[in-house]
Amino acid sequence: MVSALIFAGGIGQRMKSLDIPKQFLEIEGKPIIVRTMEHFSNHPMVDNIVVVCVENWLDVLNQDIEKFGIKKVIKTVPGGATGYHSIHNGLLEVAKVAGDDDIVLICDGVRPMLSEELITTCIEDARKYESAVPVTPSIDSVLYSEDGENCNKNYERRKMFITQAPQGYTMRKIMWAHEQAEEKHLDPVSSGELLIELGENIHIFQGIRENIKVTTPEDLESLRAIQYYEHYKQFAKEVLKYGL
Known part of the structure; x- marks a missing residue:
């Protein structure tokens, strides 16, 4: 069994959208979180979806799930x-529905540019390695600073990678990590970082640069520009097809 866990429990302060959490901002009439859910709902290897949402927006989320016909959602929390x-x-x-060897895909709700191939690779690698984290090579040099003003350390760019989502794990692996986090009072930024902090190795694989986190x-x-470009390409194809 493969479950998708989509989390959108924050309000997105960096987006500076005062009234609407960033996951509910619309692109061409469709909320970002709906676009994210659709990738998992439409994927043939994903069996069910659990969505975690800002509590006072749960009603809106449930309405959107029904409005846009998102399938496979078994629970919103x-x-x-x-x-x-x-x-x-x-x-x-x-x-409650998955066994130790089943796969869970953990993904933030603001990744509307996922691909079917990326999700497939994540599932297959998680089954093989018990963990699967998509990454892209860093295209910028990386410096380290304790205070944000002074720097005396840099990292080799060829060894630096940017993590993406979804991150795939066996339930056995990720539940163990969360049990450890609860015991040790840890509050990691991501599941991959949690496992590393616990001394575990994680398997990484090549992600896609289009998989932006909004x-x-x-x-x-950038997302709106990409959508506009995709529509332009489709229009150009139609023009060439019919000789308009």
Whole structure:
């Protein structure tokens, strides 16, 4: 069994959208979180979906799931105080239907440019390695600073990678990690970072640069530009096809 855990428990302060959490901002009439859910709903290897959401937006989420015909959603649950706690809430729901060897795909709700191939690779690698984290090579040099003002350390760019989502794990692996986090009072940024902090190796594989996480107003504009370009390409194909 493969479950998708989509978490959107935050309000997205960096987006600066005062009234609407970033996951509910619309692109051409469709909320970003709906576009994210659709990738998992339409994937033939995904069996069910659990969505974690800002508590006072759960009604809106459920209405959107029905309005846009999102299939496979078995439960929507309120988020926690942090991203980790939101994921934890979702995992407890997934654990009700999944066994130790089943796969869970953990993905933030603001990745509307996922691909079927990326999800497939994540599932297959998670089955093989018990963990699967998509990454892209860093195209920029990376410096380290303790205070944000002074720097005396840099990293080799060829060894630096940017993590993406979904991240795939066996339920046995990720539930063990969360049990450890609860015991040690850890609050990691991501599931991959949690496993590394616990001394585990994680398997990484090549992601896709188009798989952007919509976090800032600039990301939103990039997404809109990509959508406009895709429509332009489709229009150009039709023009060439019919000789208009």
